[in-house]
Amino acid sequence: MESLLDVELTLDQRSLLTTIGHHWLSRGEWPLWANVQYQFDMRGEDAEAIFQSLPRIGVDAPYAAGYGFTVAKPAPISPRHRVSLTVAASIKLPEVSMAAGEPFVKALRYMIDLYTSRPMHFEVVPNIIMRSDELTAALPDLKPWFVKVLPDMLSAEPLINTGGVGVNGGWEREVTRTVLQYRGVDTVEEYVARTCEAVIATAAQYAPAPAAVEAPVAAPERGPYIAIGLLDDLDQAAQKTGWKVHKLIGLCRELNDNYVAGNPYACAALIRAVLDHIPPVFGHQDFKQVAAQYAFTVKRTDKAHAQRLAAFKDIADDVMHRPISATVPVIGMNDLPEPARLNAVLQELLSILR
Structure with missing residues (x-):
C-alpha cells in the first residue's frame, strides 16, 4: 500500500x-x-x-x-x-x-x-x-x-x-x-x-x-531499561552523598533483568517502586509533586518525561491492585513508559546527588 x-x-x-x-x-x-x-x-x-x-x-x-x-x-x-x-x-x-x-x-x-x-x-x-x-x-x-x-x-x-x-x-x-x-x-x-x-x-x-x-x-534481544552507564554513575555518586541509594540501584537492576526477560507486570511494579522511592531527593513527598513543581535542568523536555511517568501510575496501580475477575485486562511490554523517560529523570537525580 x-x-x-x-x-x-x-x-x-x-x-x-x-x-x-x-x-x-x-x-x-x-x-x-x-x-x-x-x-x-x-x-x-x-x-x-x-x-x-x-x-x-x-x-x-x-x-x-x-x-x-x-x-x-x-x-x-x-x-x-x-x-x-x-x-x-x-x-x-x-x-x-x-x-x-x-x-x-x-x-x-x-x-x-x-x-x-x-x-x-x-x-x-x-x-x-x-x-x-x-x-x-x-x-x-x-x-x-x-x-x-x-x-x-x-x-x-x-x-x-x-x-x-x-x-x-x-x-x-x-x-x-x-x-x-x-x-x-x-x-x-x-x-x-x-x-x-x-x-x-x-x-x-x-x-x-x-x-x-x-x-x-x-x-x-531487548537491551536494559536503565542505561548501564547511568547505574555505574549512581554507584559512584553513592560514595559521596548522604542519600542511601543502594535500594534505588537494586530496584533499577531488577527492572533491567525483568525488562530483558520480557516480564511486563514485574517491570510495571518496579517502575512504580522507583517513582515512589526517589521524590525526597527532589525535595518533594511524591512523584506527582516532582512532575508538577520541580524545576528540571532541561525544563520542557524532562518535565514532559516526568509528567508522562506520573500518568503511568494508573497502569501500575492496575498491575498491583486490581483483583482477579472475569474480565482482567492484559498488560504488555508496550504498555510500559519509554525507557528514555525514566533515564532522563534518574539523570537529573544523579546531578542532584553530585
Missing part, C-alpha cells in the same frame, strides 16, 4: 472511525476503548477485530514510523486505554475534516512560519516554541476547542510529534525542522500524501534483505 488516500474502508471500519471521532468532537477528549467496544458489543460486532483490520502503512518499529487512520494499539486493547484518530482519518470523515483537519493545516503553516522566521544564533541552538495563546492571536479564526486539542493531534502524527507541556491554562509545544517537509502543503489531502510518502520511505530502511525473507529471523 503506497498511500491512505485511495483506501476504500468497509462500512464497519468507517463506523468505528465515526464512533471515535464523534466522541472526540462532542467531548474534546478521546474515548476509552471500553466505551467504544460496548457500543459495538450491543450490535453484536467485534470492535477489536475491526480496529486491528484498519489499513496502515509503514512499520511500527523503534525509530521507524507507521501511519494509519488511528494510533496503533497492540491487541488486545486495554479497556482503560483511550483510542484516537490521526489527521488521515479526516479525509474519510467530512465532519472531522471541517472541525479539525482544515484547521490543522492552518496551524501547520503557522508552525512552518514560526520555524523559518526564527532568529539566527551562532553559539546556541534555539528552541522554537509554539504557544497556545500566541497561536490564537495569530489565527483568531481557530476555535478554542481546536486550539485545546491540537497537542493531542500533533502527538498522533509520526513526523512532527514533539514534546510539550501545559502552562497556565494553555500549552507550549516545541517546533523542529521536521515541519519543513510540509512546505507548500495547503490541504489535508496534501498533508496526508506527504506523510505517507515519508513513512513509506522510512519503512524501506527496515525491510528485510531478500536473502533473509525465507529464513526464520530471531527477534532482536
Whole structure:
C-alpha cells in the first residue's frame, strides 16, 4: 500500500472511525476503548477485530514510523486505554475534516512560519516554541476547542510529534525542522500524501534483505531499561552523598533483568517502586509533586518525561491492585513508559546527588 488516500474502508471500519471521532468532537477528549467496544458489543460486532483490520502503512518499529487512520494499539486493547484518530482519518470523515483537519493545516503553516522566521544564533541552538495563546492571536479564526486539542493531534502524527507541556491554562509545544517537509502543503489531502510518502520511505530502511525473507529471523534481544552507564554513575555518586541509594540501584537492576526477560507486570511494579522511592531527593513527598513543581535542568523536555511517568501510575496501580475477575485486562511490554523517560529523570537525580 503506497498511500491512505485511495483506501476504500468497509462500512464497519468507517463506523468505528465515526464512533471515535464523534466522541472526540462532542467531548474534546478521546474515548476509552471500553466505551467504544460496548457500543459495538450491543450490535453484536467485534470492535477489536475491526480496529486491528484498519489499513496502515509503514512499520511500527523503534525509530521507524507507521501511519494509519488511528494510533496503533497492540491487541488486545486495554479497556482503560483511550483510542484516537490521526489527521488521515479526516479525509474519510467530512465532519472531522471541517472541525479539525482544515484547521490543522492552518496551524501547520503557522508552525512552518514560526520555524523559518526564527532568529539566527551562532553559539546556541534555539528552541522554537509554539504557544497556545500566541497561536490564537495569530489565527483568531481557530476555535478554542481546536486550539485545546491540537497537542493531542500533533502527538498522533509520526513526523512532527514533539514534546510539550501545559502552562497556565494553555500549552507550549516545541517546533523542529521536521515541519519543513510540509512546505507548500495547503490541504489535508496534501498533508496526508506527504506523510505517507515519508513513512513509506522510512519503512524501506527496515525491510528485510531478500536473502533473509525465507529464513526464520530471531527477534532482536531487548537491551536494559536503565542505561548501564547511568547505574555505574549512581554507584559512584553513592560514595559521596548522604542519600542511601543502594535500594534505588537494586530496584533499577531488577527492572533491567525483568525488562530483558520480557516480564511486563514485574517491570510495571518496579517502575512504580522507583517513582515512589526517589521524590525526597527532589525535595518533594511524591512523584506527582516532582512532575508538577520541580524545576528540571532541561525544563520542557524532562518535565514532559516526568509528567508522562506520573500518568503511568494508573497502569501500575492496575498491575498491583486490581483483583482477579472475569474480565482482567492484559498488560504488555508496550504498555510500559519509554525507557528514555525514566533515564532522563534518574539523570537529573544523579546531578542532584553530585
